[in-house]
Amino acid sequence: MAEDDREKTTGGPGRVRERLIAPLEARGLRRKRGAAMGDHEDRLRRMARRFAWMSDRGLDALREAVEGSGDGPRGDVWPSDLVIWKCAVRIETPPPSENRALSTWMRSRAGRAAWDRSPFLASAIAGFIVKRQRPPLTDGEWRIVETQAAERERDVGAAERRRRDGRASADDETILERWAVGRANTAALVFPQDAGDGGGDDEGEDVTEARGMHHAAG
Numbered sequence: 759m760a761e762d763d764r765e766k767t768t769g770g771p772g773r774v775r776e777r778l779i780a781p782l783e784a785r786g787l788r789r790k791r792g793a794a795m796g797d798h799e800d801r802l803r804r805m806a807r808r809f810a811w812m813s814d815r816g817l818d819a820l821r822e823a824v825e826g827s828g829d830g831p832r833g834d835v836w837p838s839d840l841v842i843w844k845c846a847v848r849i850e851t852p853p854p855s856e857n858r859a860l861s862t863w864m865r866s867r868a869g870r871a872a873w874d875r876s877p878f879l880a881s882a883i884a885g886f887i888v889k890r891q892r893p894p895l896t897d898g899e900w901r902i903v904e905t906q907a908a909e910r911e912r913d914v915g916a917a918e919r920r921r922r923d924g925r926a927s928a929d930d931e932t933i934l935e936r937w938a939v940g941r942a943n944t945a946a947l948v949f950p951q952d953a954g955d956g957g958g959d960d961e962g963e964d965v966t967e968a969r970g971m972h973h974a975a976g
Contacts, residue, residue: 775802787834789835798836860947864948877941881941881944882904882907883903884943910937914933
């Protein structure tokens with residue numbers, strides 16, 4: 759979703775309560791049988807904080823998705839936190855700081871190893887994790903991210919050569935601009951304390967691992 763379309767507003771958790779939680783309660787969504795009222799209220803408070811990153815439009819869509827995913831024979835019980843999270847990430851991509859699978863893996867030794875092998879590989883892995891909420895596991899998945907990394911590296915290299923020769927097209931400039939943003943974002947994930955400077959010589963954007971690294975990542 760484009761930034762112009764996100765319609766972000768201030769309000770944080772209060773906005774989530776207004777657009778997501780309160781309307782669902784008004785429509786009859788209730789706590790799970792056996793859950794103490796205090797525990798349920800604590801859960802709703804955590805929920806309000808957890809989804810404060812979503813846009814107004816995203817919260818409206820999430821409200822409809824949660825209403826259609828209710829538990830119980832009549833579908834009028836709040837679904838699990840996992841179900842709600844999966845609904846949310848299908849609607850909008852969370853920022854890296856909210857994507858625990860992404861930030862945890864990228865800051866691990868496996869993430870640094872991917873970066874050291876190739877920033878393009880690290881970037882491709884990051885994209886995979888965002889979509890699947892886990893790193894590549896099978897040989898087939900590793901082939902996919904490695905192919906994506908190689909293709910992007912080839913495209914960026916060709917665009918850089920044309921720019922040096924004074925022949926860069928508008929498409930070339932778009933490729934280079936997107937890569938600059940992507941590698942900065944990946945660097946910030948791998949080196950959070952460096953705020954995206956990539957630790958000097960390193961570069962990165964989509965997060966991909968090297969073949970063989972997955973056997974040691976754990």
